[in-house]
Amino acid sequence: MKIKTKFLCEVEINEQEIITFEYGLPGFPDLKKFALLSLDADLPLALLQSTEEAEIGFVVAYPFLFKNDYEFEISDEDKEDLQIEKEEEVLAYSIVTLKETFHESTLNLLAPVVINTNKKLGKQIVLQDSAAYSLRYPIGAMEGSAK
Template sequence: MKIETKFLGEVEINENDLITFEYGLPGFPDFQKYVLLSIDADLPLALLQSIDETDIGFVVAYPFAFKKDYMFDISDEDKEDLQIEKIEDVLTYSIVTLKESFQESTLNLLAPVIININKKLGKQIVLQDNIAFPLRFPIGALEGSAK
């Protein structure tokens, strides 16, 4: 099926790649179906695009590429919501706030987007126990696994 995206124009997607966010994303509870689209194979970035609304698309990043010591626990409630059976089924992304200069852009490390790739379920969680990770972490230079 073809969808119109916020940043990439019209793209062809496979319906099997749709990810359901049962609760939507914070601020967007009515939009529950998204797809992850690659922006550039050489960058740890993707587009999390609503399939229902062109203007709802978020640039997301693999946070470990920018903050190598980033780690947190997923609550039992979130594991249940996402039907997580093995940690290998989980992808973690952070929403990027883009600035004119990419080096000045920030990652939201306080509220990661968690996706169960096998069940095609996603949820943005707010970390309660770990205030060490900020809402606006400066991207700067790569320090993690993508360096």
């Protein structure tokens, strides 16, 4: 299946790889279907692209590469929504706010995008301990293995 994207023009995706966000994403409650697309094999970034609206795409990053002590608990309600049975089937991403220079860009560590890779279900969750992480964590302050 071909889809138009915000940053990559038109790309071919496998329909079985489409991730369903039952509640949409904050600000986009009606958009339910997204694809996770690689941007560059050498970068720890991807594009979370709506398959329904070409102009809706979010650059995301694996937050643990940028903040090595990043951790959070997934509530029982979120586990149920995402049909999580094992920790191994879960991936978490942070939405990136791009700045003029990449080094000045930030990660949203407060509201990770959690994906059940087996069931192809996703949800952006807001962490309950809002003091623990920042909405705008500087990418330039890399602590993990992405240095």
